Amino acid sequence: MAWDYSTKAPRKTARSLLIALGCAALSFCVQQVLAEDYFNPALLDIDTPGQGKTDLSLYEKGPGIAPGSYQVDVYVNNNKVANRKIAFGLQQSTSGPATLQPCLSVETLKSLGIQSDKFSVTKDDGCVDLSGLPAASATFRPGQQQLLLSIPQAAITPVPHGYVAPEEMDNGINAFLLNYSYSAGDSRSRGEDGGHQRNEYLNLRPGLNLGAWRLRNYSTWSQTRDDSTTQRDFSSVYSYAQRNILSLGSVVTLGQSSTPSDVFDSLSFTGAQLASDDDMLPDSLKGFAPRIRGVAHSNAQVVVRQNGYVIYQNYVAPGAFEINDLYPTGGSGDLNVTVKETDGSEQHFVVPYASVPVLQREGRFKYSLTGGRYRSYDHSVEKTPFLQGSGIYGLPYDITAYGGIQTSQYYDALALGTGKNIGDWGAFSVDITAAKSQMQGQKTSRGRAWRVRYSKDFVTTGTHFTVAGYRYNSAGFDTMADVLDSHTRNDDWSPADRRRNRQEATVDQSLGDTMGSLTLSLVKENYWHSDQSMTSLSVGYNGSWHGISYGINYGLSKNVQDEDEDNQRESEQTFGFNVSVPLDRWLSNTWVNYTLNNSKHDTSQSIGLNGTALADNNLSWGGAAGSQPRLRLQHQPEQRLQSHLRRNDGGLFSG
Template sequence: MTIHSYFCSRQRRGGQNTCVRFPPQLLALSILLASQPTLAQDYFDPGFLNVLGGKSEVDLSAFNQAGGMEEGSYPLEVAINQREAGQFTLEFKKNAQGKITPQLTPAFLDSLGVNIAQVPSLKNLPTEQPIDDLPTLIPQASTTLNLAQLRLDISIPQVAMKPGLGNAVDPALWEEGISALLANYTLSAGRTSNSSSGTTQHSNNLFALLHAGANSGPWRLRSSVTHTRTDNSGYINQPRTNSQSTRLSETYLARDFHGLRSTLLAGESSTGSDVFDSVPFRGVKLNSNELMLPPQLRGYAPVINGIANGNARVTVRQNGNVVYETWVAPGPFRINDVQQAGLSGDYDVTVTEANGEIRNFIVPYSSLPVMLRPGGWKYELTAGRYDGNMTQESRRAEFMLGTLIYGLPQGFTLYGGALAAKDYQALSVGSGISVKNIGAFSADVTASSANFAETQQTGQSYRVRYSKSLISTGTSVDLTALRYSTRNYYSFSEFNGQGFRLEDGVSPWLQQRRRSSFQTQLSQQLGSWGSLNFRASRDDYWGSERSLTGLALGYNNSYRGVSYGVNYAIDRMQDSNGSWPENRQLSLNVSVPFSVFGHAPALQSMYATSSMSRDNTGRIQSQTGISGSALNQAFSYSASQGLGNQGQAANSNLSAGWQGSKGSLSAGYSYSEDSQSINLNASGGMLVHSDGVTFSRSMGESVALVSAPGAAGVNVSGGTAVTDSRGYAVVPYLTAYGKNSVGLDPATLPEGVDITQSNQNVYPTQGAVVKANFATRIGYQVLMTLKRETGVVPFGATASLINAPQEENGSIVGDAGQVYLSGLPEQGALNVTWGDNPDRQCRVNFNLKETQTTPERPVREITASCVSANEKA
């Protein structure tokens, strides 16, 4: 018996094991030589790959070192300081030290956020000059290539980065998208039957909503159409009645101006609510678009100042969560780009020095919606006509409005504005400030002048707002606001609706003029004891002794997966006389997951729920039932039984819903002794583009159209969509002006289809439809053994399909001459190379007609001969 030994190594790409068999004499010699001291670098003799004799024919010197690679161009995912920057094709070449490095340029580094103008060694270089040794130009900078993941990590000290960038996206990457028509639709239909006095009344209802739009370049056209229809029958001494209405609304044309960081809109919309109360209008609006700013520059957050003794890591936590982390150079540092997270919650700052020393300090943080960082600004300019619909008619006054908000140092923000119409003028001015441990305050005053039939009414409205979070006690004052208006103060909405009748169904107090208004929201975290939430509001009005009070107090907790809560609320409920008395209600609810009873998959998404409520009239109502989901949460269901103590009819309720990749469907049924009802609902989206029509779920503002020709039924972006029979799908929700990753799940590709890349990054503008094209290779997947002369094609050779697209680089031949190829036609030829000389090249003709696949072997396997030009001769 002959004893052999094996040398195995794991290749970086794909994680495949490669094993080489050694005769025992060679193994002993290797051990003897390895025991001698040496200063030479590690070297793997390619001859080991051809131990049967002869000389190795493949050059593997480029792979002698960890991470070794050949020179050339590579499509890579680039990250700078652990921040994803996008996908780029970079050139790799040997530098003066003999290392293969990426050929970066000052222009490319500038686009990544490197402060080229402030780095002495870079600012005078030509913008397109290749940089092949980055650390010599920027001390402590580095590049790390992960070839297995096709990712290049660039590390740059913070001192050499532009301030305030963080996760900023270069505006040059923003995509206006393709020309397309898009629409979201909602359909709801129901039938209710009530029995009383020996008769049965029927009511049929239909509601349809279509929110449609068109995109062309930077232009966005949007409009909404609603249709309602009601049929009533069976009422004593009353004929059958029906009513219907169709309304077109929210029609506008808009586009962005990136240089101004603004959006221009013409049509129907609403003004902002930062300075004046928001009002609907028809006209033109130009306003700043804060979404164009990086997330860490939006809103307000305090500046963090400190001193680092060396190269230190600064970590910022809020409520125990890390919200920011960066490296700083020795000396003073100033951080002003921490992303806003809520309106309050102090920053816990940790400075970790290179020697392990740790220092910690607290930066108090409280903010209000109107506040901005130093140098931040927001504005709005609007000209149009009031377009409110609370009253059956209104003055429809034409007006002009302008507002401005500006952030100042030391936590100050100034804001103000003016509104002018023919018989109405208003002026507002205010300021906000963050006072460290005390909290954030803002105060403003608005003065108005309104003319009514030769009577001029002049008044003022004063407003104060406050916000604060106390980490030590777990108390958060989310927002508290107090407003008082004098008797003759009119808001613009009140001026336009004064003296006109309210529309049916509108709450009556909306026509009254507010005298004072108070609202507050508080929350208290109790650790393992749960949490308390409190919300209260109170409004009173001029000319009325009545006040409008709202209150909600809740306690919530869970124990071993069982959730429970107690809530008390004050609201208003319309009675049979058409008035709106206060309704006080105390409720208790419990939710028990079936997972507490076992680990069976069917139990993990089922819940038993029960709720009970009692109002101020002594009426008690209860609901008990089960709910859950199945089929990866695509199917949902619920069943419940309701009871009451004051003659309320017991009612039974059933509902079921389906959320698919092309829309959603749901149905419900309710039954009691004297009534029953049934309802059906459907919603979804539709995108019309140059290649046809693609259906989807209901879409957000910015979406992506995925094109993967021939790849049907493939999951897209974590299951948010599935490609149709032509390989198209819509990713329904994208973040405007930010990086969005759109990917295909290779595990769901149909047989005979492969993709060259499974993920793309897109950067849509607001309302854009961006296209993500995925190149597909349609054909057979084959594991081919390549024979040559008396042996096999050498390890490391490259096999590529003749006449294949240029972007397909071929596959590497592995051990025993085996190579995996995808997208092959039934007949064709391969070009195999392992050097530049003709004797290191050969050609393979293949025919896959007789090959088959099985569930156990989904890849076809054949053996083929590789014939060189000399052999042909």
């Protein structure tokens, strides 16, 4: 049999072609079906008179979600700033399908940290048109419940790190709180005339939070007992009620407190005060606390007074010491430090406590208004009514203008000043105060005081000028505190010498992570119509090696008193060395210390053991033994001692 190949081949080819065309047509039909989603609206129709056909075009060609209000996380330039309910509306697009866009009012944009005045177009419905700002856009992610806003940085309100919006602040809970500290010391002297003395000191800071009000008190109690007498003293540094006014960024204080020290020297008062509250600012914008450094020749008691009140008291081991945990008293003023040695001798020195130059950010206004009666630690001083107001405002170009007034029955003063940030050269402020005053039993006097302050950090060299200042007073100038203190019932009161000029500086120099640091402090004063002057200088070096800390200190103290007083010139140089070795290998939280101190009066050395215990190391303990010549204690009448402290006499200090 023979096959006819000429007729079979065309039939097979035609069959294959038909199959290929069929598959292509089927693929085309499938693609057409998948191109669009189709929902049968008849499934949602309700047989109700007047009911129209359901429109599902929003889900077929639109954003896939209906317009309305949604709870979303709001992101501005990829930073989450809020979670709130936002209204979304349908917006048609000429280049694509319709999208949901947020309706953001001017107030909403401000609350999100966006400067709404940068947008020039607001629609009739009150929604801001983001197209008014170039490159601004809004994207809604319904699946993640997120609204992404892309805003140019020029339209973003600068927010400091840690900023908390006023509307997110509350009054907290009602609570009672109590902070306290207790210290005690016991000393015994050998020999025929030796004695026994015990000192105790208690610091109490109770408080009560009730609604928007805060009640606070700061009280101290001390007791000194020896072989024959017992002396006790209890005093209240302040008691006040306080509440915040969030809309003003201010705080109202009723009771006993202190005025700010930005423009004038701080004054203690009993009355009322309305002032800007820095606690409402982020932590990065708050000020600093003073530090006290010095040298003790034995297990000494350190007492710190500010404005006449004892604000700190504790015991330190022999050698160099540093106090950096002072509780703020709400004001400023020099810290008068007394170091009481175990043999009865005392050191007196002054730590300058002044704020850095008065600079504020552009547009910030800081103010205070105070009215009340002057409150002195001396109860014989008249409680004179007074008023004080001050204001500080940040101007463009890093310039700050400030000023204030003080007025009372015996005193009137006006202060004006300015400060400037000079970039790499640091910052400074200069001001002048003109005053008219009348001290008790004296004629009215007038005078002026100039003050210049400077602050700078040299990052490359690790040098830090905490405060460098100079103050010049004319012969007729007095501060309000000096004048009001003169109106007293004390019959033997005599006016203190008027300060002529004062220079002060504190410099810290870092020598690297392994070489330690150097500290230099200086205070110098002299007075009008008097030979009295005071100079206090200290230089210290501190370092560590494998957990062993050591320090070397040198101090120079010069005091010149009036010619009609004894001890017209007092000058003393001191040298100290200390080393502390941890004993963690045998006893945790325990150290052994050695100190050597030398002055023109004596040379002493001691070795001791100290440590901490209990939870959070709340208990400190220590003991020491050493050799030290016994010094003769020279008695000073109390009136002269008060004058001695007021004139900032004596020694070694480091701020």
